[in-house]
Amino acid sequence: MEKLESVVIRFSGDSGDGMQLTGTQFSNTSALMGNDLSTFPDFPAEIRAPQGTVAGVSGFQVNIGSSEVNTPGDEPDVLIAMNPAALKANIGSLKKGGTVIANIDAFTDSNFKKCGYDSNPLKTHDMETYKVIEANITSQTLEALKDSEIDNKSKGRCKNFYALGITYFMFGRDLEPTIKWVQEKFKKRPDLVDANVKALKAGRNYAETIETIVSNYEIPAAKISPGTYRHINGNTATAWGLMQAAEAADLKLFLGSYPITPASDILHELSRHKNFGIKTFQAEDEIAAISSSIGASFAGALSLTTSSGPGIALKGEALGLAMIYEIPLVIVNIQRGGPSTGLPTKTEQSDLNQAFHGRNGDCPLIIVAASRPSDCFHMAYEAARLTLEHMTPVMLLTDGYIANGAEPWKLPDLEKDYSKINSKVTTSSLEEDGSYLPYKRDEKLVRPWAIPGTPGHEHRLGGLEKEDITGNVCYDPENHLHMSKIRAKKVALVADNIPLQEIEGEDSGDLLVVSWGGTYGATHMAVRQLQKKGRKISLMHLKYINPLPKNVGDLLKKFKQILVPELNMGQMVDILNAKFKCDAIGYNKVMGLPFKISELVESMEGLMDGKGIQNPADFS
Amino acid sequence: MSEKPVYKKKDFISDQEVRWCPGCGDYAILSSIQMAMTKLGKKKEDIVFISGIGCSSRFPYYMNTYGLHTIHGRAPAVATGLKLTNPNLEVWVITGDGDGLSIGGNHLIHALRRNVNLNIVLFNNEIYGLTKGQYSPTSSVGTVTKSTPFGSIDEAFNPANLSIGAGATFFGRTLDTDPKHMMEICKQASEHPGVSMIEIFQNCVIFNDKVHDEYTNRKTRDETTVFLEHGKPLIFSKAKNKGIRLNGFTPEVVTIGENGVTEDDLLVHNEKDPTLPLIYTQFRGLGLPVPMGVFKKVELPVFEDAVVDQMDKVKEKKGAGKMSDLIMSGETWEVK
Numbered sequence: 041m042e043k044l045e046s047v048v049i050r051f052s053g054d055s056g057d058g059m060q061l062t063g064t065q066f067s068n069t070s071a072l073m074g075n076d077l078s079t080f081p082d083f084p085a086e087i088r089a090p091q092g093t094v095a096g097v098s099g100f101q102v103n104i105g106s107s108e109v110n111t112p113g114d115e116p117d118v119l120i121a122m123n124p125a126a127l128k129a130n131i132g133s134l135k136k137g138g139t140v141i142a143n144i145d146a147f148t149d150s151n152f153k154k155c156g157y158d159s160n161p162l163k164t165h166d167m168e169t170y171k172v173i174e175a176n177i178t179s180q181t182l183e184a185l186k187d188s189e190i191d192n193k194s195k196g197r198c199k200n201f202y203a204l205g206i207t208y209f210m211f212g213r214d215l216e217p218t219i220k221w222v223q224e225k226f227k228k229r230p231d232l233v234d235a236n237v238k239a240l241k242a243g244r245n246y247a248e249t250i251e252t253i254v255s256n257y258e259i260p261a262a263k264i265s266p267g268t269y270r271h272i273n274g275n276t277a278t279a280w281g282l283m284q285a286a287e288a289a290d291l292k293l294f295l296g297s298y299p300i301t302p303a304s305d306i307l308h309e310l311s312r313h314k315n316f317g318i319k320t321f322q323a324e325d326e327i328a329a330i331s332s333s334i335g336a337s338f339a340g341a342l343s344l345t346t347s348s349g350p351g352i353a354l355k356g357e358a359l360g361l362a363m364i365y366e367i368p369l370v371i372v373n374i375q376r377g378g379p380s381t382g383l384p385t386k387t388e389q390s391d392l393n394q395a396f397h398g399r400n401g402d403c404p405l406i407i408v409a410a411s412r413p414s415d416c417f418h419m420a421y422e423a424a425r426l427t428l429e430h431m432t433p434v435m436l437l438t439d440g441y442i443a444n445g446a447e448p449w450k451l452p453d454l455e456k457d458y459s460k461i462n463s464k465v466t467t468s469s470l471e472e473d474g475s476y477l478p479y480k481r482d483e484k485l486v487r488p489w490a491i492p493g494t495p496g497h498e499h500r501l502g503g504l505e506k507e508d509i510t511g512n513v514c515y516d517p518e519n520h521l522h523m524s525k526i527r528a529k530k531v532a533l534v535a536d537n538i539p540l541q542e543i544e545g546e547d548s549g550d551l552l553v554v555s556w557g558g559t560y561g562a563t564h565m566a567v568r569q570l571q572k573k574g575r576k577i578s579l580m581h582l583k584y585i586n587p588l589p590k591n592v593g594d595l596l597k598k599f600k601q602i603l604v605p606e607l608n609m610g611q612m613v614d615i616l617n618a619k620f621k622c623d624a625i626g627y628n629k630v631m632g633l634p635f636k637i638s639e640l641v642e643s644m645e646g647l648m649d650g651k652g653i654q655n656p657a658d659f660s
Numbered sequence: 661m662s663e664k665p666v667y668k669k670k671d672f673i674s675d676q677e678v679r680w681c682p683g684c685g686d687y688a689i690l691s692s693i694q695m696a697m698t699k700l701g702k703k704k705e706d707i708v709f710i711s712g713i714g715c716s717s718r719f720p721y722y723m724n725t726y727g728l729h730t731i732h733g734r735a736p737a738v739a740t741g742l743k744l745t746n747p748n749l750e751v752w753v754i755t756g757d758g759d760g761l762s763i764g765g766n767h768l769i770h771a772l773r774r775n776v777n778l779n780i781v782l783f784n785n786e787i788y789g790l791t792k793g794q795y796s797p798t799s800s801v802g803t804v805t806k807s808t809p810f811g812s813i814d815e816a817f818n819p820a821n822l823s824i825g826a827g828a829t830f831f832g833r834t835l836d837t838d839p840k841h842m843m844e845i846c847k848q849a850s851e852h853p854g855v856s857m858i859e860i861f862q863n864c865v866i867f868n869d870k871v872h873d874e875y876t877n878r879k880t881r882d883e884t885t886v887f888l889e890h891g892k893p894l895i896f897s898k899a900k901n902k903g904i905r906l907n908g909f910t911p912e913v914v915t916i917g918e919n920g921v922t923e924d925d926l927l928v929h930n931e932k933d934p935t936l937p938l939i940y941t942q943f944r945g946l947g948l949p950v951p952m953g954v955f956k957k958v959e960l961p962v963f964e965d966a967v968v969d970q971m972d973k974v975k976e977k978k979g980a981g982k983m984s985d986l987i988m989s990g991e992t993w994e995v996k
Contacts, residue, residue, distance in 0.1 A: 072993050217991075270992040284983050294745055314974040316981035319744050319967060323737065324770040331734040331767070332741030335710070338728060339745035361731050450995075451987050492726040492742070492749050495705045500674070500720050502729030503713075512676065513721065 044259050046105030048113030049207060051200075052130050053122025053143075054091050055084055055098040058200035062120075063100025064446075065204055069217045071271055071448050074261025075104040078561060079446045080112035080634070085301070085384045092146075092154035097129040104211075106260040110412070110561035112445065114636035118210070120203050122146060122177070125155035131166075139171040141206060143199070145178035175246065177202050184242035188235045198239035205243020212258050215240060265450065272449040274413040274442040274558075275302075278346075278372060279309035281420025283316060284454060286342045288421075289428050289461035293318045294341035296332035298325055298351060301384040302440040303374040306346045326354035330371070334358060337367045338501070340465060340491035342424055344370040348440075349378045349391045353398065359433060360399045363527070365501045366479070366487050368427040368463070371405075372420070375439040377632045386632025387441035389557055390608035395435045396586065396615070402524050404531040406430065407586040409437040411560035414449035416442065419583060421458055422538075428463040430534055431486045432527075437585070439607075441634050442558040464489040470496055478511040484537075485530040532587050541589035545571055545578030550648050552599035554624065556582040556612055559635055563605060566640035575648060582612075588619075596622045601647055603627060605640055609657050628657035664701040671704060672697045674724040680715060685836035685862035689783065690722055692839045693752075696846040697725075702750045709752045710739045712759040715790050715864075716783035719754040733764020736771035739778050740963075747964040750850065753780040757798040758788045761817050765797075769826040774963040775854045779846070782819055782857065785864040786871050793867035805867075821941035823857040824956055830856035831937060832954040836863060837876040841887075841952065848954055854962050875950055888940070888953035893926035896949050903927070904948065911939055911948055931957040 049066065051059045060081055067079050082099040089096030103113035115135040121127040123146035134140065140162075147160055162172055181199040188195060201218075208215060219237050226232040272280075286293035297307040297320070311320045319341070323329040330345040337343035347355065352373050362369045375391045377383025395407045406426050410419040416438055423436040452458060466488040470476055476497040479487050490497035499511060507514035508523060543552075544567060555563040560581050567579040580595060582588065596602060596616070602624035604613040613626035627643045629635065643653040672694040680686045697707065707725040711717035713732035720727030730738045735753045743751050753771075760768050760782050771778060787805065788794040794807040798819060802811040823831050830852040832845040842860065849856035861872040874884050886896040886904065894904040895916075903926040905914045914921045930936055937956035944950050975981075 068991065072991070074993075074995065264995045266995050268988070268992050268994055270987065270990065280983070280987065283986070287983050292745065294741065296741055313981055313986070314971045315978040316983075316986075317971065317975075319971070321741065321744060323740075324766055327734060328737035328740075328767050328770070331730070331737035332744070334730070335728070335738035335741030335743075336745040337741075338708075338726075338738075339742045339749070341745045343741070357731050358734065365728075451992070454984055454987070491746075492708050493706055493746060495703070498705060498724060498726050500709075500723075500727035500729065502721065503731055504729065 042257050044257050045107055046103060046109060046113070047118065047211065047257065047259060048101065048103045048116045049118045049120070050099055050101040050116035050130060051120045051203070052097055052099040052126035053120075053200070054125070055087070055089055055096050056091070057098065057122050058197065059098045059100050059122070062200045062204045063102055065218045065221065066207060066213065067102045067104070067446065068221070068271060069208070069213050070102070070104040070259075071269070072217050073214060074264070075106065075259055076109040076262040076264055077102055077104040077447060078109050078112045080441065081444045083385055090154075092123055092125055092151050094125045094129050094155050097126050099126070099130065104259055106262045108262070110565050111634065111637060114638050118207070120207065122199070122203065124151050124157055124161060127161060128155050128157065134170060136169050137171070139173065140167075141173045141175055141203070143177035143203070144174040145176050175206065177243075180242060180246060181239050184238050185235050188238070189231050190235055194232070195235065198235050201236045201239040202243035205240040205245075206247040208240070209244045209247035210257060215244065264448070267450040269448045269450055271446050272414055272417070273444060273446040274410065274416040274438050275305035275374070275444070276309050277414055277416035277449070278410070278420045278436070278438060278443070279306045281417040282342070282344055282370065282424055283310070283313065283318065284417070284458050285421045285424030285461060286318070288459050289342055289424070289463045291340065291342040291463060294333060294336035294343045295320045295346065296323050296329040296336065296343070297321070297346045298323050298329045300326075300348050300351045302376055302443050303346045303348050303351070303372065305443070306372065306374075326351040327358060330355040330358040330362075333369055334362050334365070334367065337362070337369050338492070340489070342428065343368065344372060346372040346374070348374050348376050349394065350381060352391065352394060356399045359405070360401060360403050361503045362433045363399070363403050363405065364503055366431050366527075367501075368431055368489070369433040370420075370423045370427055371433060371435045373435060373437050374443045375437060377630065383632045385440065387439045387558070387634060388607050388630055388632065389439055389559065390611065390630065391437065392585070392608065392611040392615075395437060402528065404528055404586065406432060406434040406531055406534055407437065408434065409557035409583055409585055410442060411557065411581060411583055413442050413445050413447050415583070417449070417452070425461045426534060426537065428461050429486070429537065430484065430530065431464055431489060432530055437557055439558040466490050467494050467497075477509050479506065480509050481526075484533050485526055535587040535590045538584045538589060540591045541580060541582070541595060543578050543580050543595060546576065547578065547595065548598035549576035549578055550599065551575075551577045551601050551603060551644060552580055552596065553577065553644060554580045554582065554602060554604045554612070554616065555606070556585060559605060559607060562635035562637050562640055565637045566644060569637070569641055570644055575645075577644060577648065593620050596620050601625065603644060603647055603653075605635060605643070607635070625653065626657070627653060627655055630657060665703050667698045667704065669694050669698055672724050674722050676721045678722050679718065681866050683865040684715070685785065685864070686716060686719070686783065688836045688839055689781075689842065689860055689862065690719065692842040693781075693846055694723070695839070696843045696850070699843070699847055700750065700850050702850075706748060707750045707752070708742060709754060710735045710742070711754040712764055713790070714756040714759045714788070716754055716756040716862075717759060733759050733762070734767060735759070736764065736767040736778065736780065740771055740774070740776050743776055743778060743964050744967060747777070747968060751778050753778050754783070755780065756783045757786060757796045757819070761797045761819065761822070769822070772823055772826040772828045772855050772857065775827065775829055775960050776963045777854055779849045779856045780858065782859045783862040784819060784859050785862045785868055787864050787868035789864050789867055818941055818945075819859045820955060821938065824937050824941060828857045828956065829854040829958050829960050830954070831859075831956045832856070833859045833861070833952050835861045835872070835876050835952065845954065848957070852957060854960060884949050885952050886943075886949040888929045888951050888955065890929055890931045890954070893923055893928050895923070895926065906939075909939065911943060911946065913948060931955065
């Protein structure tokens with residue numbers, strides 16, 4: 041039995057083939073067996089794109105390891121191709137020498153045509169660098185289920201479990217967790233339980249009998265820090281972080297949202313938990329979604345709205361309103377490929393400029409970004425903490441990659457680390473003359489939050505410029521200047537209420553890699569690889585984006601070169617260069633895909649070796 | 661609940677200087693609504709006025725209650741979030757024909773469809789005032805304005821028909837020149853559980869003066885308007901001898917005492933009737949007197965109450981949620 045440190049597997053098939061489910065089962069089982077892991081679902085924008093075409097291919101990649109795993113892996117070691125289109129879509133990224141398990145029942149002339157192959161691609165020279173296992177997955181599944189009572193169509197649907205069975209044998213996975221899951225899932229349909237379990241076992245047995253072809257690998261449990269773990273994806277973690285914040289602030293959570301990929305799962309998750317006193321409102325459009333959240337915030341809720349780039353664009357005017365009101369509001373942007381409708385199901389980090397500038401007037405927001413699926417819990421909590429403590433809107437940026445990606449999450453000590461947020465709710469802020477001054481500020485320039493229902497504190501808020509302290513409408517030139525400065529300074533002062541920036545590695549050296557948001561897994565692994573080789577390279581991964589931690593400027597000065605890898609055409613790099621004049625260089629990719637560790641390592645080495653780098657987004 | 665608070669009109673007057681044009685119909689509406697507030701039995705701190713953008717939308721600044729001046733067209737959506745969060749509040753939405761029916765049309769119809777317990781007051785002056793005189797979605801075809809120097813071409817909205825079509829459970833119409841009637845309609849709207857839509861014929865003295873003159877002028881109004889009262893026949897005219905009769909589904913004007921017509925032949929107003937309110941919306945187009953008063957008042961489940969109800973049921977079944985339990989739910993594993 042061969043011991044592996046890590047292995048990357050990609051399940052791929054038609055979008056109706058159940059590949060997401062198959063991949064999830066493989067991941068969950070591996071987590072239970074003690075592996076560290078990271079997953080990446082990759083599916084088409086269409087629910088059921090034309091069958092058999094490359095456009096309709098749905099994939100799920102999982103990287104499991106016996107040591108730290110931070111990304112779903114650059115290149116799959118094993119590709120499960122349920123049809124020729126799946127092979128075509130993925131063969132380019134398969135590792136040289138990797139294994140393809142092909143469902144040859146689907147390798148027919150008509151399917152070749154659908155995805156643009158002239159003949160059987162498995163028989164070409166291109167395939168000689170790979171190990172190909174031709175398995176009759178469909179027909180063997182049907183054969184295994186010939187005595188089952190369920191109809192033929194349902195039998196065919198079990199083929200993903202047959203494929204799963206093959207991989208379970210290859211990597212020594214325990215069948216039990218999946219069998220338990222099937223039993224729970226189809227509690228009321230014992231016939232389906234029986235069929236799926238039979239298909240799973242048949243796949244496993246098939247792999248075992250052709251042992252000469254299929255190697256049997258072992259991936260020992262990873263050395264992971266002790267604790268209780270669970271699986272979590274970014275969107276669930278975001279929802280839970282906000283729920284925790286509501287509990288910590290002793291406020292009710294309100295979500296106004298409009299369905300949009302890839303943000304809808306937060307709406308779904310929060311809608312499930314009505315017993316937490318959460319109110320979710322599926323509004324008539326994006327503008328109504330944020331507007332209802334503004335109303336809820338005025339009424340005293342911890343209020344949020346969730347969307348993706350196109351929806352955030354529509355919310356722009358209302359964002360300005362929340363900002364000039366100076367009310368708490370969390371806006372979550374699960375970034376996707378843009379501009380316009382762009383690439384709805386693909387990941388990107390190109391809404392950073394939108395977060396900074398996507399409103400009329402001078403309208404700074406607090407901006408924070410999550411670094412990985414489980415970190416969404418922490419940063420969502422932080423977004424809520426900052427908006428409640430500073431009475432100004434906070435935008436939380438995540439992206440499709442970490443929103444849908446899942447990883448094991450070491451459960452935090454909620455009581456110790458996530459239990460107290462002091463909101464500015466007041467019921468007793470009257471002046472001696474009995475008046476209430478809605479814009480009377482504390483030393484952090486934060487105003488009180490009196491909510492309707494509180495006697496004596498009746499007041500009006502408006503989108504018109506207001507006089508400081510009283511909040512009365514005021515067009516006075518000096519006042520507008522004063523208020524614009526107050527609102528900017530108020531956001532700047534948040535820097536006193538966030539942690540100082542940390543650096544991974546030495547705090548000086550040849551190259552500082554500055555990354556932000558959802559690319560952490562790849563940048564961390566790339567930098568670590570080079571550190572192991574003895575290179576003088578460090579990583580500064582930003583999660584507090586506006587304001588930046590106070591020490592960022594000083595840290596940047598201590599390195600000979602600065603590289604900023606981003607999944608956009610170069611937004612953070614421009615911000616850093618404008619703010620710190622630090623001559624940072626960008627490495628930018630907008631292909632709807634996350635960074636590969638290998639491409640980052642190459643660009644970092646290139647820079648340090650004086651060879652320069654090839655920036656994929658360079659158009660000069 | 662403690663006993664009903666006692667207020668005077670001045671309790672609802674804020675310290676802000678009112679800045680509408682002299683002679684604007686909005687003054688009369690402000691005064692009537694301030695007066696109406698004293699009759700609702702609601703505590704001042706539980707009242708919220710929410711507006712969008714436009715002349716009418718300055719309204720909240722002048723009310724000594726909680727208030728929000730929001731952005732163009734979005735007041736119903738803001739109000740929905742507010743009401744969902746605290747269903748105990750008495751929420752008034754102030755809007756105009758441009759704010760409510762043009763840029764904010766989508767939010768208005770959805771607030772009506774959901775039956776959120778809001779009182780929505782539409783100041784209809786058939787013109788854009790704050791932007792200095794462009795035609796609005798309620799301007800009659802042929803209206804000459806700066807943006808339609810040769811007359812407007814597109815058909816106008818019928819706010820009553822639109823509201824009832826969108827599912828308003830209460831629709832009332834009143835006039836800025838009739839404070840007593842206005843106050844009565846506001847009171848009924850406030851008492852109605854569910855969404856209440858009030859259309860006020862309001863005069864813009866600068867850009868569309870006398871647009872409703874036919875219905876407000878002492879000389880003509882008795883012949884051009886008919887006041888609806890639940891359970892009573894539709895009678896109008898100075899001599900109180902004219903009425904509305906239904907001929908099939910078509911309403912027509914008849915004279916009592918002529919051609920054998922008696923009061924018994926007249927249409928009797930029923931605000932619970934599923935069809936009559938829609939027929940009233942057509943009177944103007946048919947050249948009949950324009951109905952004033954409550955067209956429709958029916959009780960249906962109120963959105964925010966249903967939301968709370970569903971939440972309570974889930975809580976009853978699952979027990980109050982706790983985060984420390986939630987994170988441990990489903991599959992977890994120990995690493996030692």
